[in-house]
Amino acid sequence: MSGANESTLSSEVAAARAALRMVTGEPGVAKPDSILIADGMQRNFGGLAAVDVAHLEIPRHAITALIGPNGAGKTTLFNLLSGFDTPTAGHWSFDGHQIEGLRAYRIAQLGMVRTFQLTKALNGLTVLENMLLAARDQTGESLVGAFRPRKWRRQDAEHRTRAMDLLHRFKLDSKADDFAATLSGGQKKLLEMARSLMVEPSLVMLDEPMAGVNPALVESLLEHVQGLRDEGRTVLFVEHDMDVVMTISDWVVCMAEGSVIAEGTPESVAANAEVIDAYLGRVAGES
Amino acid sequence: MDWTRILSDGLRSGLGINAAVYALAAVGLNLQYGYTGLMNYGQAGFLLVGAYGTAVTVDQWGLPLPLAFLFGIAAAVGFGLLLGLPTLRLRADYLAIVTISAAEILKLLVNTRQAQGLTGGPQGINGFANDFFEWNPIAQGRYGFGAVKFSHRDLWVILVTWALVVVVTFVMRRLVHSPWGRVLRAIREDEDAVRSLGKNVVAYKMQSLVLGGAIGGLAGIMLVMDKQFVEPKLFESALTFFVYALLILGGLARLMGPIAGGMLFWFFVSGSQGFLIEAVDNKFLGIHHVLQTDDIGPVRFMIVGLLIMVLVVFRPQGAFGSRDDVRLR
Numbered sequence A: 001m002s003g004a005n006e007s008t009l010s011s012e013v014a015a016a017r018a019a020l021r022m023v024t025g026e027p028g029v030a031k032p033d034s035i036l037i038a039d040g041m042q043r044n045f046g047g048l049a050a051v052d053v054a055h056l057e058i059p060r061h062a063i064t065a066l067i068g069p070n071g072a073g074k075t076t077l078f079n080l081l082s083g084f085d086t087p088t089a090g091h092w093s094f095d096g097h098q099i100e101g102l103r104a105y106r107i108a109q110l111g112m113v114r115t116f117q118l119t120k121a122l123n124g125l126t127v128l129e130n131m132l133l134a135a136r137d138q139t140g141e142s143l144v145g146a147f148r149p150r151k152w153r154r155q156d157a158e159h160r161t162r163a164m165d166l167l168h169r170f171k172l173d174s175k176a177d178d179f180a181a182t183l184s185g186g187q188k189k190l191l192e193m194a195r196s197l198m199v200e201p202s203l204v205m206l207d208e209p210m211a212g213v214n215p216a217l218v219e220s221l222l223e224h225v226q227g228l229r230d231e232g233r234t235v236l237f238v239e240h241d242m243d244v245v246m247t248i249s250d251w252v253v254c255m256a257e258g259s260v261i262a263e264g265t266p267e268s269v270a271a272n273a274e275v276i277d278a279y280l281g282r283v284a285g286e287s
Numbered sequence B: 001m002d003w004t005r006i007l008s009d010g011l012r013s014g015l016g017i018n019a020a021v022y023a024l025a026a027v028g029l030n031l032q033y034g035y036t037g038l039m040n041y042g043q044a045g046f047l048l049v050g051a052y053g054t055a056v057t058v059d060q061w062g063l064p065l066p067l068a069f070l071f072g073i074a075a076a077v078g079f080g081l082l083l084g085l086p087t088l089r090l091r092a093d094y095l096a097i098v099t100i101s102a103a104e105i106l107k108l109l110v111n112t113r114q115a116q117g118l119t120g121g122p123q124g125i126n127g128f129a130n131d132f133f134e135w136n137p138i139a140q141g142r143y144g145f146g147a148v149k150f151s152h153r154d155l156w157v158i159l160v161t162w163a164l165v166v167v168v169t170f171v172m173r174r175l176v177h178s179p180w181g182r183v184l185r186a187i188r189e190d191e192d193a194v195r196s197l198g199k200n201v202v203a204y205k206m207q208s209l210v211l212g213g214a215i216g217g218l219a220g221i222m223l224v225m226d227k228q229f230v231e232p233k234l235f236e237s238a239l240t241f242f243v244y245a246l247l248i249l250g251g252l253a254r255l256m257g258p259i260a261g262g263m264l265f266w267f268f269v270s271g272s273q274g275f276l277i278e279a280v281d282n283k284f285l286g287i288h289h290v291l292q293t294d295d296i297g298p299v300r301f302m303i304v305g306l307l308i309m310v311l312v313v314f315r316p317q318g319a320f321g322s323r324d325d326v327r328l329r
């Protein structure tokens, strides 16, 4: 990327974040520039409405935190939006494409890539193979292209450079040739995140990316997430740790019992009575 | 006890046509099950489709044999598509149920009176393989070493089939070491992870099922070339399970697994048969008190079954597998 492009990008990101701060914090509020827009999302499991979201917009070039007590429907909403589950009702669009009914792999190809709360590192592949697998448009990935080893080896070599860069960022480069099975739970989370970046997504959706990650690594992980935004990507992540949420997010959406009960800047959501209620109520109910 | 006879019985079989045909069928199953994790319990059906496709093409329409081979393989491809379309989007067990049922149905179908005009029903079809033996360049005689000898006719089928095994194994080597193969191995581990990275998992599973099935079809063709006739009984479900057994014996998801497995499996089957015959005849260790010559057919498979159980306990990775691979999965 040239310097001029970089500075246009960073001013674009800064402008987007500034514009976001002007938005009134209320559930379903419209944003100046939204990458993901969902309407009337519903998912019932038997009698239980796991998700019932009337309207939700995810702002481009920002880090949005999705919070809410356990069982609020955050993971289910992720599954619906990313095509891994089919909603009972609802429409949603990504970057101007109507994507409801699209199969999960098509949604990922459009640039909306998610990770999983229960990590899905591919244990029988090496860490590097996990990364190479995720690269786009590989000649050798087709049955015919597999017979053009010179071409795909060259591509693999290019992808390897990018993969090693990412692994280095996530402090996994020394593990590149080990089976993913040998990683700790936290390292698998990191690998899954690094791997999703190999797809070059414009929207990264991370389901509890910090869970189980070594506390010593959390801080640098937070920097990486901010780095993603500064590269021009949009981040939507599920997180429980309010300190983390307050530190890095530009916008916060809070769900409870399937619905969005509050959204706004981190400060406004942290002060929201309904949010405090939802968390405290839950804690009280559990004890 | 004539131990050389036992050994040469085993060797003849371990190098022979059964080993080669089963190894070929196992190369296909290795792609499907070993590398992709697809539970195809109907490999016998793919062999059937290839075999009947070829036999019917020659017998009914008088087309030349090379064209009939292509028809047989095309039929196996069609069978794969037919089974894959409704099942590959569903959970893995659906494929297992559908493949085993489809293979059974086909076997009954070719046996019916309605199909008799085409398939010969229980009598089967013969005479379609004559050209294959006319191509035989090997001079009349018996070839081999010691007691392990083959007629020029048998040697021809055996050589062609092993040559096919080798060629197909080289193709597999290309494929499984490519990014395409990497996607399959990833699918075996966790389909959803692969989907989340933008790969069309269903299409990959279909390619694996169809390609593995086509190789199975080729195995079926070579099986009936050797027999020079085709009948429903050749394609019992037991065939599928023997192919699974030898694949586990040789090593799952290993290129040499099917070859080693095919050889070992038939070496043990015929070797244990030779051993039992010798033992009964020579009243060895009193075996003749518990076993008569008639019992030997089924008992040899029991012995092979026991061997496989012992192997799975002490060497789960098979002859060629790596222990790590088994543990990690």
Ligand SMILES: Nc1ncnc2c1ncn2[C@@H]1O[C@H](COP(=O)(O)OP(=O)(O)O)[C@@H](O)[C@H]1O
Pocket: A045, A048, A050, A068, A069, A070, A071, A072, A073, A074, A075, A076, A077
């Ligand atoms: N496959 C499913 N079948 C039945 N109920 C489910 C299923 N998945 C989630 N749920 C229920 O839906 C609700 C929301 O779950 P989830 O989306 O995992 O919440 P969160 O990620 O916010 O903790 C929970 O009550 C959960 O038990």
Ligand SMILES: [Mg+2]
Pocket: A074, A075, A076, A117
């Ligand atoms: Mg969750």
